[in-house]
Amino acid sequence: MARLPVYLRALTTLSEAGTTVCSSEELAAAAGVNSAKLRKDLSYLGSYGTRGVGYDVDYLRYQIAREMGATRDWPVVIVGIGNLGHALANYSGFRSRGFRVVALLDADGQRHGEVVAGVVVRPFSDLRAIVREHGVAIGVIATPAAAAQDVADQMVDAGISSILNFAPTVLNVGDHVAVSKVDLSKELQVLAYHEQRKATQETA
Amino acid sequence: MARLPVYLRALTTLSEAGTTVCSSEELAAAAGVNSAKLRKDLSYLGSYGTRGVGYDVDYLRYQIAREMGATRDWPVVIVGIGNLGHALANYSGFRSRGFRVVALLDADGQRHGEVVAGVVVRPFSDLRAIVREHGVAIGVIATPAAAAQDVADQMVDAGISSILNFAPTVLNVGDHVAVSKVDLSKELQVLAYHEQRKATQETA
DNA sequence: CCGATTTTGTTCTCGCGTTCACAAACTCCT
DNA sequence: AGGAGTTTGTGAACGCGAGAACAAAATCGG
DSSP, X not given: OTTHHHHHHHHHHHHHTTOOEEOXXXXXXXXXXXXXXXXXXXXXXXOOEETTTEEEHHHHHHHHHHHHTTTSOEEEEEEOOSHHHHHHHHOHHHHTTTEEEEEEEESOGGGTTOEETTEEEEEGGGHHHHHHHHTOOEXXXXXXXXXXXXXXXXXXXXXXXEXXXXXXXXXXXXXXXXXXXXXXXXXXHHHHHHHHHHHHHXXX | OTTHHHHHHHHHHHHHTTXXXXXXXXXXXXXXXXXXXXHHHHHHHOOOEETTTEEEHHHHHHHHHHHHTTTSOEEEEEEOXXXXXXXXXXXXXXXXXXXXEEEEEESOGGGTTXXXXXXXXXXXXXXXXXXXXXXXXXXXXXXXXXXXXXXXXXXXXXXXXXXXXXXXXXXXXXXXXXXXXXXXXXXXXXXXXXXXXXXXXXXX
């Protein structure tokens, strides 16, 4: 489920606040969802709660982390070291959640050798070797839209099976490859749309 | 609809490729959605297609842009000029889609005066004046999670009615404020979850 | 001018996810 | 020990969005 990371974060916050036990109601409020939905989601993982009491925060946290694969370390490759690639390489939220950036790749030869976030930028052609060496399963695309499809193809070819795409393009890949897309400007456009609707409704 | 930006992007691509007319089938393929869904979405805006022919690319593009408010200029404020804030301020996709970064704000006094993407970083306390001066309706939060709620409160107080939140926190705001959330590591975690499931299923 | 063909706009059905509501289970107090 | 009060886990109903299917409208060829 796509909500597990949210629950995990909420549990971490609660744990840091010193809470040892919480009800589905509390956790749901912290995660911003309905309590029934939360309970149903958790029941898919197993019965980790106690009726009349609630959930043990740390225990549940560990169970969710285990289910999500957050207990192990995921090597990640980032392709495209522009502004966004820089920010992603430096983003502390990756490391703290079990993701380790093992390589930064860029097609631009001028960037090669540059050190970003303690990792040296290497040629894109090194992809295959790096994937094999570190057993990389997850790739991040932070290139311009024009290059994204080619990068994706080569990632798949090199053995990567999950891609996080920041380029504003629809990627065509095989069914066995999972693609997740984040479009920074799309979100802003949706907000602008709502503002626009608000404005036109007021004048009507 | 949240898919309008995708359609708009696909139409722009088609237009740049010299296409003047396209069928719902083609456009749906370019946008990565079902053609029936596309037609239904477009019919909400009005009847801009011609049966037996298709859609006029530029005409439809203009209509969608107008509906979305992309024909006008949206002033935007970014709060939190860390790695992510830097990248967002420099992100060309904002400017090209009608968003203009009118101010960069940060609570850290050491950053004040620094120029990022041609805009000077100012104290967070300038928020209200800037919002009033430029008529800002949209704010972007790129601060650490701990500061996000406070920033959001002050944004709402200053008159901002749409917030794009990059901090990994659930924001509590009034109903009249639209909040959109982008969680960079959440997407990676979902991918890792799928990888994890794949791995555990293979061993079973 | 009329039928064949193409493609939109729309209706209908289906399936999934969300929410409600309640029984089972556990704790606490007397 | 037993009842009152909580809280989980889950069965059932509801609602919404997605996709299939079809009717309406426009073009094209004879």
